[in-house]
Amino acid sequence: MKQSEQKPDSMLASHGPKDTRLSIGTSAPRADAYAKVTGTERFAADYYGFDLLWAGVKRAGVPHARLKSIDTSHAEQAPGVVCVLTHRHINGANRQGVIRKDQPVLVDNKVRHCGDAVALVVAEDKKSLAQALELITFDLEPLPAVTDPEAALVAGSVLVHEDHPGGNVLLAGDQSTGIGEAAADECDVLVEGCFRTPRQEHAYLETEAGWAQVQEDGKLAIVCSTQTPFRDRAEVAEALGLDLSGVRIIAPYAGGAFGGKDGVTVQTLLGLAALHADGRPVKMWWSREESFLAGTKRHPATMFYRLGAKSDGTLHFISVRLYLDTGPYDHLGGVVLALALEHAGGPYRIPNAVLKGWCVYTNNPIGGAFRGFGVTQVTAAIEQMMDMLAQRLDMDPLELRLKNAVRQGDRNCVGKTLVTSTGIVECLEGLKRHPVWTERDAWKSASGPFKRRGVGIAALMHASGYGPVVPDFANAKVDLTREGTFRVYCGVVDMGQGNAATNAQIVGAILGQEAGRIELVLPDTDLTLPSGSASASRCTYTFGNALAGATRILRARILQRAADLLMVRNTEEVALIPGAVRCLRTGREIPLQRLAEFFGDVERVATDHFRAPVAAEAETLNPDVNLRLHGLPHTLFSYGAHAAWIEVDELTGGIEVKRYVALSDCGTVLNSQIYEQQIQGGIAQGLGLALTEEFLVNEGRITTPDFFTYILPTATDVPEIESIPVEIHEATGPFGLKGVGEIAVNGPLPVVANGVADACGVRIFSAPLTPERVRSAVAARAREETL
Amino acid sequence: MTITFTLNGQPVEVDTAADRRVVDLLREDLGLTGAKEGCGSGDCGACTILVDGESRLSCLMLAAQLEGRTITTIEGVASENLHTIQAAFVEHGAVQCGFCTPGMVLAAMDLLHRNPHPTSHEIRQALSGNLCRCTGYQKIVDAVHAAARSCDLREGK
Numbered sequence: 001m002k003q004s005e006q007k008p009d010s011m012l013a014s015h016g017p018k019d020t021r022l023s024i025g026t027s028a029p030r031a032d033a034y035a036k037v038t039g040t041e042r043f044a045a046d047y048y049g050f051d052l053l054w055a056g057v058k059r060a061g062v063p064h065a066r067l068k069s070i071d072t073s074h075a076e077q078a079p080g081v082v083c084v085l086t087h088r089h090i091n092g093a094n095r096q097g098v099i100r101k102d103q104p105v106l107v108d109n110k111v112r113h114c115g116d117a118v119a120l121v122v123a124e125d126k127k128s129l130a131q132a133l134e135l136i137t138f139d140l141e142p143l144p145a146v147t148d149p150e151a152a153l154v155a156g157s158v159l160v161h162e163d164h165p166g167g168n169v170l171l172a173g174d175q176s177t178g179i180g181e182a183a184a185d186e187c188d189v190l191v192e193g194c195f196r197t198p199r200q201e202h203a204y205l206e207t208e209a210g211w212a213q214v215q216e217d218g219k220l221a222i223v224c225s226t227q228t229p230f231r232d233r234a235e236v237a238e239a240l241g242l243d244l245s246g247v248r249i250i251a252p253y254a255g256g257a258f259g260g261k262d263g264v265t266v267q268t269l270l271g272l273a274a275l276h277a278d279g280r281p282v283k284m285w286w287s288r289e290e291s292f293l294a295g296t297k298r299h300p301a302t303m304f305y306r307l308g309a310k311s312d313g314t315l316h317f318i319s320v321r322l323y324l325d326t327g328p329y330d331h332l333g334g335v336v337l338a339l340a341l342e343h344a345g346g347p348y349r350i351p352n353a354v355l356k357g358w359c360v361y362t363n364n365p366i367g368g369a370f371r372g373f374g375v376t377q378v379t380a381a382i383e384q385m386m387d388m389l390a391q392r393l394d395m396d397p398l399e400l401r402l403k404n405a406v407r408q409g410d411r412n413c414v415g416k417t418l419v420t421s422t423g424i425v426e427c428l429e430g431l432k433r434h435p436v437w438t439e440r441d442a443w444k445s446a447s448g449p450f451k452r453r454g455v456g457i458a459a460l461m462h463a464s465g466y467g468p469v470v471p472d473f474a475n476a477k478v479d480l481t482r483e484g485t486f487r488v489y490c491g492v493v494d495m496g497q498g499n500a501a502t503n504a505q506i507v508g509a510i511l512g513q514e515a516g517r518i519e520l521v522l523p524d525t526d527l528t529l530p531s532g533s534a535s536a537s538r539c540t541y542t543f544g545n546a547l548a549g550a551t552r553i554l555r556a557r558i559l560q561r562a563a564d565l566l567m568v569r570n571t572e573e574v575a576l577i578p579g580a581v582r583c584l585r586t587g588r589e590i591p592l593q594r595l596a597e598f599f600g601d602v603e604r605v606a607t608d609h610f611r612a613p614v615a616a617e618a619e620t621l622n623p624d625v626n627l628r629l630h631g632l633p634h635t636l637f638s639y640g641a642h643a644a645w646i647e648v649d650e651l652t653g654g655i656e657v658k659r660y661v662a663l664s665d666c667g668t669v670l671n672s673q674i675y676e677q678q679i680q681g682g683i684a685q686g687l688g689l690a691l692t693e694e695f696l697v698n699e700g701r702i703t704t705p706d707f708f709t710y711i712l713p714t715a716t717d718v719p720e721i722e723s724i725p726v727e728i729h730e731a732t733g734p735f736g737l738k739g740v741g742e743i744a745v746n747g748p749l750p751v752v753a754n755g756v757a758d759a760c761g762v763r764i765f766s767a768p769l770t771p772e773r774v775r776s777a778v779a780a781r782a783r784e785e786t787l
Numbered sequence: 788m789t790i791t792f793t794l795n796g797q798p799v800e801v802d803t804a805a806d807r808r809v810v811d812l813l814r815e816d817l818g819l820t821g822a823k824e825g826c827g828s829g830d831c832g833a834c835t836i837l838v839d840g841e842s843r844l845s846c847l848m849l850a851a852q853l854e855g856r857t858i859t860t861i862e863g864v865a866s867e868n869l870h871t872i873q874a875a876f877v878e879h880g881a882v883q884c885g886f887c888t889p890g891m892v893l894a895a896m897d898l899l900h901r902n903p904h905p906t907s908h909e910i911r912q913a914l915s916g917n918l919c920r921c922t923g924y925q926k927i928v929d930a931v932h933a934a935a936r937s938c939d940l941r942e943g944k
Binding site: 027029030032033034035036037038039040041042043045046048126202203204205206207253254255256257258287288495496497498673674676677680681682683684685706707708712714715716718720721 | 811814815818819820821822823824825826827828830831833860861862864865869873876877878880882883884885886887888889892910911912914915916917918919920921922923924925926927928
């Protein structure tokens, strides 16, 4: 084909972003998409380089044992091996963790799960590495494995950590409001249920990867796929006995993370390897099987619920007991429990609550951060309880939710007054008017032979940020370069969610500039400023606030200098336009490049700090300081209402999700494309949890070790998803936004379960809702009916 | 052994072990890191390349199988401008973390070559060997539709 002028616009796209002026509320293509779509973006997994060494880990392979000795002699003699390292080579604390530092980098006395790292090999190539790992043996004294979290609580149980004062309880939480249990007797109806949600694997496409080298100045530099570069730096330094200033963490775009890279994976191991590599670069990249074995998972949960109401449907009482299996290490497990307790009652006014939970150590795979972070589990429970209650009351399930939905000024189930924007009523009202709801009866009655149809709904809320004690802060930095362009120092990692592109959008909008004039510097502990983790639906809220502040400071400085140079009275008489400042009165311009020459180096840089607001009544709500430390309560929440049309095959038990609608109050939408990406992606991940994803473990050993046995949704499994933003301006957010990263993942499981119950008249209390579970529940119901 | 093939339009000759995985040959020996490895077992599609125009998994191919073939990796797709499919991926928000993106683009190229006017169902079927954990697939399907329409426009249909 000839290069003709008839080409559509999209054909003319260059390799970079289009030079259109950035603004808030537009649907601009992401700045990072160009390099990613051409394969030129360099992920941590893509770092190689001259004279490269490979590092790999020998893992325990047993769930619980005392380590008596390690024999590395054969591996050390193997061809191509540079060194074999064990805990004896570690000069620091040899411990990692965010709150309780209980995970060894390399096992020094006890193996606590099959994925524990016991020895580290550095070799010239991958083949030598694999062969050497096979040659390492260890002498283990097997111990009984702790695999059932409820049994682990019984006095006399085998202990995972003998030195932990709480025994096998990592964290227990207890929160009561109103008159507590006594309110049960005041209810006209009381429904009960016990729900189980499975362990879920993050399954990011880029498995844990990194590259490390001791630089010429002696500093240990680690390039890694991470959500937490600044925390990693501290953890690596402490574990290996280095000064903080001796470690540099560089975080390129991550190939997915979802919480699984919220903390150290390869970092310390790689650092240790590089310290023994004589200045040569070292690469580590876990295989998919190693990622499944050693990586963290969504906590499996067992949840006992009682929910009581007055006869008119007014909620009156809730009682919850939660058990979370956190595996052997504190990978934010206590924080997950606290967030689960805070959301256990959903977005409803429930004046009397008894909420208890236990996050329990076991010898199963490590439970950790995963998009949804405990809220996914309890939302599955409370939203099914609401449907069960509606059925008992013979009420419309949407009306029951609307009747009890929180409004600004109400208290949630932990007694926290909701002071920020609270849009659940608007979401539910929107759903009530949507065809997915208004046309449900006609659709249900048109099912074909051997098919049953149902409609499921769920109401959602999700907190963002760190809670009342741990400061949720960010530090942003923006430069006016000597060339008259702008450089944005991103403090928070972009793991795919698009916050780096949003940073460019914020800066471009405030400065009136085009995408091509804005350069992004990705997180690097030597270049960017500490801004916390890429997690907790906080990235653009917290960092965006700091960035908007820094950019406004720089803008004011630019306008003032321009006004001085253009000899106008004040900054009201000049405006930023792409590449220049123009005098509004005379039309005279001064190019930014020229203007930059009149700036000193110090003046060209602006920084700002933002710290998220916290709940005013945090200390009066609960006397338990430990629960507050772990994040309870929050003060900023996003909301949502989801619905789907569900078709069940009577013969196979297979579920098809035919249509999915999500209304979300995540504040103002800055970029509708990125916003939709978060909603659609979260729902797809939630549908995996609802339908197929079940990470199975038998006596501490994984029985779904790969993508062949652990089933992710493919393009044929995910339906069309309609995302409808319910834009309510949040006064504390940059441009009015709230977090959108997590809330959507919480919807699909209760939506599907409620839809199946509507279709088949059976409730399935264990997820995922596999064809086997559906068929056996339907068959059991049929047997009951014939008796 | 010496293997001769065409890589992104250029003839190449490499001296490598016959059983070297193609994904390793590309990434480690030839510096083409656009083909990603997500599983090493043919389940995820991140390492997709085109072999004589058809999508293949480079983690399941050995170097000797390249002899005499024409190979396209993601690095060979764009010229001065983005390819229509790449431009559609950018425009329609089909890219998030980006780790599956090269494989998705190549799988979509293979599809549109075989079937220039696919239905949504056909697109979803064709991409079902390529896992994406970020997008929920919808924007990828939208992008492939848009690319198909763009090709029509280009050909004056």
